[in-house]
Each structure stands twice: as C-alpha cells, then as structure tokens.
Amino acid sequence: AQTVTQSQPEMSVQEAETVTLSCTYDTSESDYYLFWYKQPPSRQMILVIRQEAYKQQNATENRFSVNFQKAAKSFSLKISDSQLGDAAMYFCAYRTGGGSQGNLIFGKGTKLSVKP
Amino acid sequence: DAGVIQSPRHEVTEMGQEVTLRCKPISGHDYLFWYRQTMMRGLELLIYFNNNVPIDDSGMPEDRFSAKMPNASFSTLKIQHSEPRDSAVYFCASSLYRGNYGYTFGSGTRLTVV
Numbered sequence: 001a002q003t004v005t006q007s008q009p010e011m012s013v014q015e016a017e018t019v020t021l022s023c024t025y026d027t028s029e030s031d032y033y034l035f036w037y038k039q040p041p042s043r044q045m046i047l048v049i050r051q052e053a054y055k056q057q058n059a060t061e062n063r064f065s066v067n068f069q070k071a072a073k074s075f076s077l078k079i080s081d082s083q084l085g086d087a088a089m090y091f092c093a094y095r096t097g098g099g100s101q102g103n104l105i106f107g108k109g110t111k112l113s114v115k116p
Numbered sequence: 117d118a119g120v121i122q123s124p125r126h127e128v129t130e131m132g133q134e135v136t137l138r139c140k141p142i143s144g145h146d147y148l149f150w151y152r153q154t155m156m157r158g159l160e161l162l163i164y165f166n167n168n169v170p171i172d173d174s175g176m177p178e179d180r181f182s183a184k185m186p187n188a189s190f191s192t193l194k195i196q197h198s199e200p201r202d203s204a205v206y207f208c209a210s211s212l213y214r215g216n217y218g219y220t221f222g223s224g225t226r227l228t229v230v
Contacts, residue, residue, distance in 0.1 A: 033215075033216055035218050037218075037221075042223070043205060043223065043224050043226075044221065044223050044224075045207065045209070045219075045221035045224075046221075047218040047219070047220075050217065050218055052216075091159065095214075095215055095216075097216075103149060103161045103164055103172065104149075104161070104215065104219060105161075106158060106159040107158075108158045109158065
C-alpha cells in the first residue's frame with residue numbers, strides 16, 4: 001500500500017522569505033500523480049500544485065514550485081516570497097495512475113506559520 | 117459553478133442520534149469521495165463513487181456509517197447511533213476522470229457528538 005510522509009509537523013517562515021515543505025512517499029508504481037493541498041483556518045481544502053510522475057520537469061504555479069525527485073520518492077513544496085495569507089496546513093497527497101482506483105492518499109500535514 | 121456544496125456546515129447532535137450529511141458535487145464530475153478529518157488520524161477516505169456507483173467502502177469505520185448517491189448531483193453520508201468518537205470534519209470531494217487533475221473539496225461539515 002502506498003504511504004505519504006510529511007516529517008515536519010510545523011514550520012515557520014518570515015514574510016517575504018522562502019520556505020520548503022518536505023514530503024516523501026512509498027510506492028512500487030511508476031505511474032502516479034502528486035499534489036499539494038492548502039487548508040487555511042477556514043478549513044477549505046485548496047489545490048496548490050500537481051505533478052505527474054512521468055514528467056521530469058518540476059511543476060510551478062506562481063510563487064509555488066516543487067522539487068520532484070522520483071528515484072528518491074521525494075516531493076517537496078517551495079513557497080517563495082511568503083505572504084501572511086500562506087499561513088495554513090499543507091498536505092501532500094498521492095494518487096495512483098493506473099486502474100480504476102481514484103482515491104487520494106494524504107500525509108499528516110505541515111502547519112506553516114508566517115511571521116510579519 | 118458554485119463548487120462542491122456541503123450541508124450543514126456545523127452539526128451538533130446528542131449521542132445515539134442519527135445524522136445525515138449532504139453533498140452536491142460539481143456538475144459533470146464523475147467521481148465523488150467522502151473523507152473524514154481528525155487530529156489523530158488525519159484525512160481518511162471513507163468511501164468513493166464512480167458514476168453514482170460505490171467503488172470502495174473499505175474505509176467506512178462501522179456498519180453505523182452508510183453512504184448513498186441516488187443521482188449524479190447528490191450524495192449523503194449517514195451515521196446512525198452516533199458516538200462522541202464520530203466527532204470530526206467530514207469532507208465531500210468530486211473529480212473528473214479519477215482525479216488526475218486533483219479533487220475539488222467542499223467546505224466540510226464539522227460534526228460534534230455530545
């Protein structure tokens with residue numbers, strides 16, 4: 001069974017600085033998808049960025065980018081120019097690419113604080 | 117589209133009562149998921165549907181939990197004989213084509229059983 005591990009329960013960053021959140025996963029599959037979700041205090045789950053495992057190029061979305069290391073099974077999220085609104089729980093998630101199975105497997109999350 | 121709509125946003129009920137949570141997925145999405153979030157266990161998949169058919173309900177914790185999807189625009193999660201340990205945030209999410217582009221989540225229902 002696939003597992004997702006986020007080893008940093010909490011992180012803190014100064015406003016305008018850069019922070020990297022770590023995520024590792026365990027799978028025997030070669031085809032899969034990875035995601036980062038943001039959950040602010042409003043509790044809404046918001047998709048931040050996605051990565052397809054067969055693509056070597058790291059995904060980017062404005063200030064958010066990932067460092068995808070397939071061999072190491074690592075998928076870290078970098079937030080540049082951190083803003084107060086980035087303060088939230090961040091969840092890494094895995095989804096298999098094959099078969100009919102569709103569910104996302106989530107890590108335990110990292111709570112990010114942004115200091116003004 | 118208004119996104120995934122869940123109701124109620126908050127629910128407080130007494131132990132032993134029956135609770136029904138509701139979800140309206142995004143129109144055209146063919147997958148619907150029910151997740152439960154707690155501090156101890158994080159986000160857990162309870163059940164998911166494809167084209168209104170339940171595909172995997174192995175995450176449903178007990179027979180007290182049941183879910184239905186009578187049509188493409190509505191799903192319910194029912195908890196019978198509720199217990200304090202059922203207290204959690206319950207999320208509904210929907211996706212197109214197995215979620216290769218991610219899921220869209222509702223705002224969740226915070227259930228408190230006293």
